[in-house]
Amino acid sequence: MTAKRIDLNSDVGESFGVWRRGNDEALMPSLTSASIACGWHGGDPQVMRRTVRLAKAHGVRVGAHPGFPDLLGFGRRPMQLSPGEARDYLLYQIGALWAFIKAEGMRLQHVKPHGALYHMAASDRLLSEAIAGAIAEVDPTLILVGPPGSALLSAGQGAGLRTAQEGFGDRTYNEDGSLVSRSVPGALLTDPDALVDQVLLMIEGKVRAITGRMIPIAVDTVCLHGDTPDAPAFATRLRERLALAGVEAVSLEELLVDQVS
Amino acid sequence: MTAKRIDLNSDVGESFGVWRRGNDEALMPSLTSASIACGWHGGDPQVMRRTVRLAKAHGVRVGAHPGFPDLLGFGRRPMQLSPGEARDYLLYQIGALWAFIKAEGMRLQHVKPHGALYHMAASDRLLSEAIAGAIAEVDPTLILVGPPGSALLSAGQGAGLRTAQEGFGDRTYNEDGSLVSRSVPGALLTDPDALVDQVLLMIEGKVRAITGRMIPIAVDTVCLHGDTPDAPAFATRLRERLALAGVEAVSLEELLVDQVS
């Protein structure tokens, strides 16, 4: 019998200049993978350096978290890019982060698009192919993280990349497996125990949709949001409950080691 | 007897978005090395891609041309950065360009700071050490390009990098080997033949200072400016005169192959 395993990732390195965001120091010890902003929607070179070092100090694997060229909107506003623009914007950001990872003697593990880019790519085939193409160009051994069943992960597989399906512990789902829009009441789970329960269900391959019906979902990694004051406490608690349930938290690299790249 | 050899470099990829600058297509065939802007003072991801491809098509070796975070001022205005800021800004830009070079199957050859960063580093030891340190962190086999006898090249040597001394065919020199400030009358050579003559002198290890006195100068690479309408014609003429004079134009990598890195 195989032990149950899951990757725990978070979007980190989102501070910019004098402005702080998130609490990466407190959250990092609970993670197995960290997705680091690359300076376009958040992050800057000094924040990138600090965040890579912090991940290294805690043995956390790192990935690039590229976004739209929209610092003012934190990359959360849909923008219409051509596939060529998207491809080159991804390359630029992945490369920029790569330099810090190289300087700190680490290896890049994965790429996870940020914000509106992530959500648009979930259903946009051309955009997804551009993203996957950029990743394959720079390093075909990288893992592409995206929503289960998305155009993004299909494009990743089409480009020969390993892919990881991401679930959200604090978001509710529609019956078709998509996320309930943030504007809908009940879209966000705020009770810590409910979050942990949802993560444990996801590891079993299922989640209770907002309608109450249990639906199947396949999840390799669970995203922990770091931008709430109690995120670190929640993450600690999640790690404890996972341990009690016999679930091992491992990096994507370890989890997908057998996936053909 | 060794054949005389020189590298011919130019700053390219300085267009941004809808705005064009320079005439890279016409200039590239005359170069042996190209220094590509990295999106901070000029250039953008799509321009970087195009420029790397253009260099590849002409067999021209490529380097990173990082600058200050000052698009509005084209990186030409002195800014006071801490060494830590400078180091991380360099890493970011080198990494961003690296991704395009990797995607196009090329290898990065050199790094040459741009504009005010280049000129400040010429005499600022702390800034130069930050620049050299960033390059050594990302790839210690890279070549650092700077002014002959500068703090920048000393720092490069101190960091174990190979270094290349750069001369300017179209700028006049003071007796101490420094460039005459652009604000001084006679700072710029505009007669094409005078430029070619100066380059040929530099290859012989000397240059006539603005005072008229001949001074020694050691030059591995000559910078051709591409932002004048007649730059491509001049570059073609220079290549012809170099050939007639028995001077071989080779990339920095070929030129410095014997330099201990």
Place this chain on the structure above:
Amino acid sequence: MTAKRIDLNSDVGESFGVWRRGNDEALMPSLTSASIACGWHGGDPQVMRRTVRLAKAHGVRVGAHPGFPDLLGFGRRPMQLSPGEARDYLLYQIGALWAFIKAEGMRLQHVKPHGALYHMAASDRLLSEAIAGAIAEVDPTLILVGPPGSALLSAGQGAGLRTAQEGFGDRTYNEDGSLVSRSVPGALLTDPDALVDQVLLMIEGKVRAITGRMIPIAVDTVCLHGDTPDAPAFATRLRERLALAGVEAVSLEELLVDQVS
């Protein structure tokens, strides 16, 4: 019998930093109104100053040409803004230009959204109301320029603004009065005489659609594009042909003097 009158406007001041765009100096003498970029999609403070002075020197009335916060994409890429964001982004840009107009002793005449903002507002009621609301807040005597029959001009009228209907001499129209997409063959008129003929037709209140059918169109101002090398020559010729046809070129302010604001 009333003389026929038309305003001739162009988008100017689109240079940025060291990068030049358009040929404002040559075009300005042919204009009666100038729409000046405000630094977000193009333009910068020094370009704004120069352009305001240039308009003043030629007796050309000036307006603000605000766009999306997307310098890299020249404001041509659709972005999804909330009405509150759009309103405040407009205010910011109008105010910035206002300062230069005030410094040069002129008065702001109109506001014309740029690029994707203009095209999205043509059919987006909420976005148009945000734009019109911003203009009314800063100065309710300003004229809002937009496409004939658009949501933008309706919103302007709803906010109590004077509005001006804009035609394009060099773009072809669909039968419903909308512009043929640039991606469709025949979308752009390139023959100078065909352009002039279309402008003269527009002044008569009609235009030949791409299908060949003549359709009605009401136009207060015709937009001359300045980003082609022959734009100034074309503009001069247009002014001559207008004069021959007894059409007077006047600013929007003169044209709309009787419109209730």
Place this chain on the structure above:
Amino acid sequence: MTAKRIDLNSDVGESFGVWRRGNDEALMPSLTSASIACGWHGGDPQVMRRTVRLAKAHGVRVGAHPGFPDLLGFGRRPMQLSPGEARDYLLYQIGALWAFIKAEGMRLQHVKPHGALYHMAASDRLLSEAIAGAIAEVDPTLILVGPPGSALLSAGQGAGLRTAQEGFGDRTYNEDGSLVSRSVPGALLTDPDALVDQVLLMIEGKVRAITGRMIPIAVDTVCLHGDTPDAPAFATRLRERLALAGVEAVSLEELLVDQVS
């Protein structure tokens, strides 16, 4: 006998996009003047709107707080601008803020340069004249805020502006009246009572230099920093102590009503 009066100002509106900075809501009730960031070193259009409204709600007079084009460095890094650049950058930012003030039915009271621009202007005559010139161009009734005895205030007087001398309650002074550099131990006063004492001394026209010697200083306005967690509590306390000491807190406009503009 005239009642003692002082203006209390703070730099506000320094949040940007999703990033918060300072606690303007808590601090505003204690202020008589607010200097609002204009989007270049901090602030954005929505933050500017919110901040203007907040000031209005508390009856606080507003001024522009323009800075260098350096969001990444929060305008704190010296940059070398030409006088023409400085003048146009000031105009742009003042105009942008003006639009929000106009929209909210307020009037702009003052201009206070930010960060490195403020400190460089203190001793740089050309830069100061550029700043003062921009303000005079846009509205000669505005008040220019700067360090006592600085080149900045001299330039303001030369341009016919009213000027206000600013003291810092939480910074120590050298014997020549300049601020002790932040890098020197003892540069910052952190004890709330010591701060209040220094402000009360300043109102009396003197301050104890870091050497211990009492020196004369003339102060119209005292700057309260809002970027520390306890800033609002300190501000409240200061207002109470001022009231006890019979000092009236009034806006710069009220304070300087008799100064010839």
